[in-house]
Amino acid sequence: MRLLIAWCALLCGCSEVLVVPNDGDGGGGATSTDTTTVATNVTSSGQGGYEPQGGSGGAGGGPAPKDRMIVVDADIPSHADPEEVIVLVSAPDGTVSDWWTGAELPVDAGVNDGDLVTFAFWSGYSQATSYRITPAVMEVMADVPIRSYFLPCRQQAPMNVTLVLPEVAGANHYDVESSSGVAGLYASGPGTAEREIRACEGIESFDVVALASDSANLDAIAFARLDAIAYVPGSSIEVPIVWSAERQNLDIVVSGAPGASLRATGSWRDGSLSLSGMYASTSMTAQIGPDGTTSLTYGPLAIGGGTSSVSVSTPPSFTCELDNAWRMAPFDGTPFMVAFGTLAGFAPTADGNVAIGGSGEVGDVLHRWADDYLTDDSAYWQLLEDPLTPYPLPTHPDLPAGALPGFKWPSAAAEIRHVHQDLVGIEGYAQYASVNPAGLDGRARHRLPQSCF
Numbered sequence: 420m421r422l423l424i425a426w427c428a429l430l431c432g433c434s435e436v437l438v439v440p441n442d443g444d445g446g447g448g449a450t451s452t453d454t455t456t457v458a459t460n461v462t463s464s465g466q467g468g469y470e471p472q473g474g475s476g477g478a479g480g481g482p483a484p485k486d487r488m489i490v491v492d493a494d495i496p497s498h499a500d501p502e503e504v505i506v507l508v509s510a511p512d513g514t515v516s517d518w519w520t521g522a523e524l525p526v527d528a529g530v531n532d533g534d535l536v537t538f539a540f541w542s543g544y545s546q547a548t549s550y551r552i553t554p555a556v557m558e559v560m561a562d563v564p565i566r567s568y569f570l571p572c573r574q575q576a577p578m579n580v581t582l583v584l585p586e587v588a589g590a591n592h593y594d595v596e597s598s599s600g601v602a603g604l605y606a607s608g609p610g611t612a613e614r615e616i617r618a619c620e621g622i623e624s625f626d627v628v629a630l631a632s633d634s635a636n637l638d639a640i641a642f643a644r645l646d647a648i649a650y651v652p653g654s655s656i657e658v659p660i661v662w663s664a665e666r667q668n669l670d671i672v673v674s675g676a677p678g679a680s681l682r683a684t685g686s687w688r689d690g691s692l693s694l695s696g697m698y699a700s701t702s703m704t705a706q707i708g709p710d711g712t713t714s715l716t717y718g719p720l721a722i723g724g725g726t727s728s729v730s731v732s733t734p735p736s737f738t739c740e741l742d743n744a745w746r747m748a749p750f751d752g753t754p755f756m757v758a759f760g761t762l763a764g765f766a767p768t769a770d771g772n773v774a775i776g777g778s779g780e781v782g783d784v785l786h787r788w789a790d791d792y793l794t795d796d797s798a799y800w801q802l803l804e805d806p807l808t809p810y811p812l813p814t815h816p817d818l819p820a821g822a823l824p825g826f827k828w829p830s831a832a833a834e835i836r837h838v839h840q841d842l843v844g845i846e847g848y849a850q851y852a853s854v855n856p857a858g859l860d861g862r863a864r865h866r867l868p869q870s871c872f
Contacts, residue, residue, distance in 0.1 A: 485529030689725025782841030
């Protein structure tokens, strides 16, 4: 009810949303936004009826009028085929006006405010990200996180590896993975195991990472990393695993509601290992003191390679809403200052889109995720919106005939997730849309509407 009242106040123009200075952590300077103007943006959007222009194999029919041109580009991993990334410009009603493949980027795209620029691809499941075009957006640069896979290749002669894995107290699961392009290395438990491995042609060395975990709580307990092991066809080597529990710790200072519980998580990920990457995390819980603050020291396992981060969230288990902040390694030695409850919350819209409401700081972007993960062919659609320029919920575009066979959009039964995010070094939605923001520190507020009663 409080969220509904806040949304009514936003539309009726009977209050102001104050954007509080974010002390250099991603938002803009202090800004007072007239909500009457915001409401006008809502009612005047929804332009549609564009004829397809026929981009890369489009339907033809001549270009419909467009207000302006923007640059559209994407950061596509080197292991992926850019022809299998489909980029579309569509009206809010889903009508596609132009499209390209990732191989044709960057392009100059004609857009109207309210349009979507969508990047669709398959990464073991159907995934699409749509950027809303608002008046300040002049460029869209998307991150296309297509996972790597061990694809068929011409292989070298095999070599034999003897793994020696000592037992780790408290561990009941052991995982050993090699870098991409090398297959056959695995572990079923502690002890000594002989494995025949094969590498693709051109590979002269490989990396190995081992994890010992407690599968009951999903925490990694210890790790080992060996880099640049020479691949010598026909040879035999022994690889002794030496376990470590070293961490990349940092000091964390948290402020929030007295007595509130929180969870600190240290995470590590390396996409160059295994078939589709390797991940390890650990966590601990704490409580904010009577004075509204608490201090702790925590961090991810110091595995090396890949990316590492530490995050702090309240409540410890996500049900209806969650408030969190994160910092990416390497850490610079300064304390990680976390202030819960500072980002503005959410206001429901009649059509199911996401908007901010009530008081609080305004971040850089709103995400609306539709997650359809209960079937074998999962589908995910992320809609990115400007917190200061709300629009009605759009219709997703349809892909051109023959593009991405098997791709599907989330069904009506998909779980909806809202995220209000603020990133360090990003000054508002237009800048967010123009860069690949992966790897930046930030904070976010999450909401699962289906779980809020």
